[in-house]
Amino acid sequence: MSELSPLQLWTRRLGFVALALFIVFLHLLPLQTAPQSWAGPDWLMAFAFAWAVRRPDYMPAAMLALVFLMADLLLQRPPGLWALLMLVACESLKSQSRQLRAATFPTEAFSVAGLIIAVSIGYRLVLVVFLVDLPPLSLEIMQMIMTLAFYPLAALVTHSLMGVRKIVPGDYVSRGRRL
Amino acid sequence: MAKDRSSSVEYAGPMRRLLLTVLILVLAGTFIIWRIDSPRVERFRAQMTDRIVPNFDWAMAPITGTINLIRDFESYRRIAEQNRELRRELRQMQAWKEAALQLEQENARLLDLNNVRLDPRLTYITGVVLADSGSPFRQSVLLNVGARDGLVEGWATMDGIGLVGRISGVAKNTSRVLLVTDASSRVPALIQPSGQSAIVTGDNSATPPIDFLENPDLVRPGDRVVTSGDGGVFPAGLLIGQVAADRVGRLRVRLAADYERLEFLRVLRHYGTESVSDTQQVLTPNGPRTLASEARPDE
Numbered sequence: 001m002s003e004l005s006p007l008q009l010w011t012r013r014l015g016f017v018a019l020a021l022f023i024v025f026l027h028l029l030p031l032q033t034a035p036q037s038w039a040g041p042d043w044l045m046a047f048a049f050a051w052a053v054r055r056p057d058y059m060p061a062a063m064l065a066l067v068f069l070m071a072d073l074l075l076q077r078p079p080g081l082w083a084l085l086m087l088v089a090c091e092s093l094k095s096q097s098r099q100l101r102a103a104t105f106p107t108e109a110f111s112v113a114g115l116i117i118a119v120s121i122g123y124r125l126v127l128v129v130f131l132v133d134l135p136p137l138s139l140e141i142m143q144m145i146m147t148l149a150f151y152p153l154a155a156l157v158t159h160s161l162m163g164v165r166k167i168v169p170g171d172y173v174s175r176g177r178r179l
Numbered sequence: 180m181a182k183d184r185s186s187s188v189e190y191a192g193p194m195r196r197l198l199l200t201v202l203i204l205v206l207a208g209t210f211i212i213w214r215i216d217s218p219r220v221e222r223f224r225a226q227m228t229d230r231i232v233p234n235f236d237w238a239m240a241p242i243t244g245t246i247n248l249i250r251d252f253e254s255y256r257r258i259a260e261q262n263r264e265l266r267r268e269l270r271q272m273q274a275w276k277e278a279a280l281q282l283e284q285e286n287a288r289l290l291d292l293n294n295v296r297l298d299p300r301l302t303y304i305t306g307v308v309l310a311d312s313g314s315p316f317r318q319s320v321l322l323n324v325g326a327r328d329g330l331v332e333g334w335a336t337m338d339g340i341g342l343v344g345r346i347s348g349v350a351k352n353t354s355r356v357l358l359v360t361d362a363s364s365r366v367p368a369l370i371q372p373s374g375q376s377a378i379v380t381g382d383n384s385a386t387p388p389i390d391f392l393e394n395p396d397l398v399r400p401g402d403r404v405v406t407s408g409d410g411g412v413f414p415a416g417l418l419i420g421q422v423a424a425d426r427v428g429r430l431r432v433r434l435a436a437d438y439e440r441l442e443f444l445r446v447l448r449h450y451g452t453e454s455v456s457d458t459q460q461v462l463t464p465n466g467p468r469t470l471a472s473e474a475r476p477d478e
Contacts, residue, residue: 028239028311029311031243033439033441035315035383061198062198065202075312076313077314087206
């Protein structure tokens with residue numbers, strides 16, 4: 001699927017890693033040490049889905065797994081679980097990206113919303129089954145809703161500011177290659 | 180979950196599918212290993228944090244500084260109001276200061292009379308907060324002192340006034356402080372002046388509730404809550420905060436430490452309280468025997 005030169009492709013891939021690191025960095029800034037009664041959106045999740053829908057080739061599975069595992073370790077989550085769910089969700093989006101390429105934004109947002117809810121519920125269920133100390137339910141639900149609400153913004157930023165767009169027919173015609 | 184979807188990619192080669200399966204197994208394995216042997220994985224997490232986060236420091240410090248500056252600037256708008264409040268508080272404080280000075284003199288005199296020696300081993304190391312936990316579900320901060328500075332897991336951390344938390348997870352250059360507000364934090368406490376013991380249970384809120392209190396009738400809002408030293412993790416007598424009742428009448432602790440802005444934290448060196456064992460040998464029917472050497476430190 002990738003018709004970019006390897007160098008360009010890897011630049012974009014590293015771009016996602018840099019974005020993930022930046023988001024984790026913002027999370028780690030010691031600005032809020034008192035307990036909060038609200039939770040913001042999970043930006044890493046929103047951007048990962050936005051990228052996976054648009055350009056599956058920018059997100060190889062191994063890179064995704066590493067990035068999410070790193071986020072798990074740095075953000076004090078049980079290591080591996082969130083990463084696993086996100087990897088499966090991103091892979092399923094990547095496999096749907098052919099159908100979603102021609103779809104309108106609401107369709108895309110709808111399937112992404114399904115995945116956000118599935119990942120959040122699945123995470124909680126596995127934690128319950130493995131008898132891990134549970135984070136407060138209200139905060140988790142709030143985070144899920146905030147992620148749902150802010151997904152369009154993440155998609156907009158991905159599309160316009162980061163220039164990660166869906167492939168449209170004719171993208172590579174100038175280079176004389178077949179899409 | 181749409182697990183099988185990924186394998187239905189038309190052009191997904193068997194290699195890709197294999198890689199994905201391996202990745203899923205590795206991640207699931209990591210989680211299960213963490214569940215079984217969490218200390219080892221947590222140590223790995225601490226080491227990894229130790230590698231990564233200090234590298235961010237050059238960028239973190241100025242950004243945190245700038246954002247705090249902007250926040251401070253916003254608070255300037257309320258400056259007149261704050262000034263009035265501060266002046267009122269200052270008047271109260273002056274009265275308290277007078278009382279404190281008198282008490283200090285009295286205390287010094289009494290200590291001198293009794294020839295009391297304060298624990299000379301209770302010294303501290305001061306560290307700077309590098310990062311917070313990064314999620315609203317966990318309450319912890321990362322300090323820039325670690326095993327290199329002789330830190331040991333379990334040591335108490337204070338902000339100069341009140342207890343903040345305890346060290347959980349030490350790497351070479353950094354260490355993590357589990358705050359009293361975290362949902363997994365339990366601190367044995369003593370409520371003064373009634374002398375009742377209780378446990379301060381973190382629940383991810385700014386005011387942790389007081390559990391296992393024997394007789395709540397003896398406790399009034401405003402009472403001091405200090406560590407009791409039970410369990411040997413914390414030294415006894417560190418100030419945690421004051422008792423306050425919430426809307427439903429549950430007793431909680433209003434923490435003395437300023438959680439809004441944790442910047443410099445003191446880690447108290449604590450080598451365990453010495454306990455007297457073999458009591459029946461000390462009290463024999465023929466009178467007390469000298470067995471001072473029997474006392475051995477916990478852990």
